[in-house]
Amino acid sequence: MTTDRLRVGVIGAGIGMFHAQAYAALPHVELAAIAGLDTERVVALAARHGVERTYREYEELLAQPDIDAVSVCVPNALHAPVTIAALAAGKHVLVEKPLARTPDEGRAMIAAAEAAGKILMIAFNHRQRSDVQWLKEYVDSGALGRIYYAKAYWMRRQGIPGLGSWFVNKAMAGGGPLIDLGVHVLDMAMFLLGEPEPLAVSAATYAEFGPRGLKGWGAKQSTGTSVRYEVEDLGTAFVRLAGGTTLLLEASWASHGSAGDDYGVVLYGTEGGAELTIKDYAQDQTIRLFTDVHGLPHNSMPRVPRGEDGHAAVIRRFVAAIRDGAPPIPGAADGLRRALVLDACYRSATLGREVVIE
Numbered sequence: 001m002t003t004d005r006l007r008v009g010v011i012g013a014g015i016g017m018f019h020a021q022a023y024a025a026l027p028h029v030e031l032a033a034i035a036g037l038d039t040e041r042v043v044a045l046a047a048r049h050g051v052e053r054t055y056r057e058y059e060e061l062l063a064q065p066d067i068d069a070v071s072v073c074v075p076n077a078l079h080a081p082v083t084i085a086a087l088a089a090g091k092h093v094l095v096e097k098p099l100a101r102t103p104d105e106g107r108a109m110i111a112a113a114e115a116a117g118k119i120l121m122i123a124f125n126h127r128q129r130s131d132v133q134w135l136k137e138y139v140d141s142g143a144l145g146r147i148y149y150a151k152a153y154w155m156r157r158q159g160i161p162g163l164g165s166w167f168v169n170k171a172m173a174g175g176g177p178l179i180d181l182g183v184h185v186l187d188m189a190m191f192l193l194g195e196p197e198p199l200a201v202s203a204a205t206y207a208e209f210g211p212r213g214l215k216g217w218g219a220k221q222s223t224g225t226s227v228r229y230e231v232e233d234l235g236t237a238f239v240r241l242a243g244g245t246t247l248l249l250e251a252s253w254a255s256h257g258s259a260g261d262d263y264g265v266v267l268y269g270t271e272g273g274a275e276l277t278i279k280d281y282a283q284d285q286t287i288r289l290f291t292d293v294h295g296l297p298h299n300s301m302p303r304v305p306r307g308e309d310g311h312a313a314v315i316r317r318f319v320a321a322i323r324d325g326a327p328p329i330p331g332a333a334d335g336l337r338r339a340l341v342l343d344a345c346y347r348s349a350t351l352g353r354e355v356v357i358e
């Protein structure tokens with residue numbers, strides 16, 4: 001391990017705020033620069049962490065030779081170009097989810113990391129939750145037996161992010177809640193299941209509220225007038241995995257139902273079952289386990305202690321991968337596997353039939 005300070009830059013000042021905060025809290029790391037087009041937000045973030053260098057365009061930050069690594073926290077369409085440019089400039093990269101809009105973009109990013117000999121990691125922050133990590137260990141202990149069916153969901157009642165913003169523009173975002181929220185729970189489920197190969201997908205998507213200007217974040221954002229809205233507001237998919245396991249994936253930004261802003265994973269195994277239920281980002285009492293005890297159904301609720309913030313955990317791992325050669329987890333390859341499933345979801349929804357993942 002080197003004692004030199006690692007100099008990092010953050011590109012994008014939305015979720016980039018969490019990246020900046022996590023870097024600023026780490027020893028041997030200097031948060032050296034922040035870039036973003038929204039100058040006011042960038043300057044305020046820089047001031048909060050005593051960062052002297054701020055830029056508008058990402059290219060200006062990447063031109064700084066002393067910066068070793070960057071977080072790429074920009075709209076999805078820019079993940080590939082900014083990441084590839086950063087790697088070419090010799091920086092290690094932590095990119096926000098989703099890896100990219102398409103598998104082809106993801107492959108180009110991974111090839112760029114290999115060519116540059118630099119680390120490329122992805123911010124799957126929800127996977128870092130202490131309950132998810134505990135459940136992974138429990139699953140790996142064999143306690144559930146063979147898991148043959150799983151569900152992963154992120155359902156919101158009212159939470160279309162930014163009606164009229166890049167989030168609802170197909171070219172900028174690549175899709176709606178499936179690629180935005182579904183990618184997180186798909187990641188959690190595939191991680192818990194031990195990364196089985198995805199084989200085929202049958203999916204459907206709907207846009208029932210967005211085009212009417214309804215159900216934006218917060219009641220005041222429901223305009224009730226038609227807006228340009230190009231992505232789904234609910235997606236559902238049935239995913240066939242190697243070994244016969246199947247996964248039901250659903251994601252919504254807007255729906256008439258009991259959900260607030262709820263996500264989780266359900267696992268059905270031959271010896272036991274598990275439900276991870278996170279209502280409105282709750283941290284406690286999120287896991288229920290199901291089995292039979294002496295011939296009778298038995299439920300239990302392990303109390304998993306809270307862990308560190310998800311972004312803080314990802315960024316600690318990113319810095320450890322660069323400085324100490326720790327495994328770069330979650331890596332870009334996981335991001336690419338999620339992109340393959342999501343791409344198949346959108347193709348299947350368009351075609352109206354199951355599609356095979358090549």
Ligand SMILES: NC(=O)c1ccc[n+]([C@@H]2O[C@H](COP(=O)([O-])OP(=O)(O)OC[C@H]3O[C@@H](n4cnc5c(N)ncnc54)[C@H](O)[C@@H]3O)[C@@H](O)[C@H]2O)c1
Pocket residue numbers: 011012013014015016035036037038056057058059073074075076078096097098123125180
């Ligand atoms: N992991 C999570 O929990 C989580 C949460 C929210 C968003 N995200 C992801 O983070 C990314 C950004 O989302 P957001 O909500 O922060 O969006 P946002 O619109 O709030 O912020 C985007 C930022 O990118 C900057 N930007 C755009 N073009 C740029 C350019 N050419 N050069 C420099 N900066 C540029 C903008 O100025 C802005 O600061 C998305 O990929 C999104 O999926 C992840």
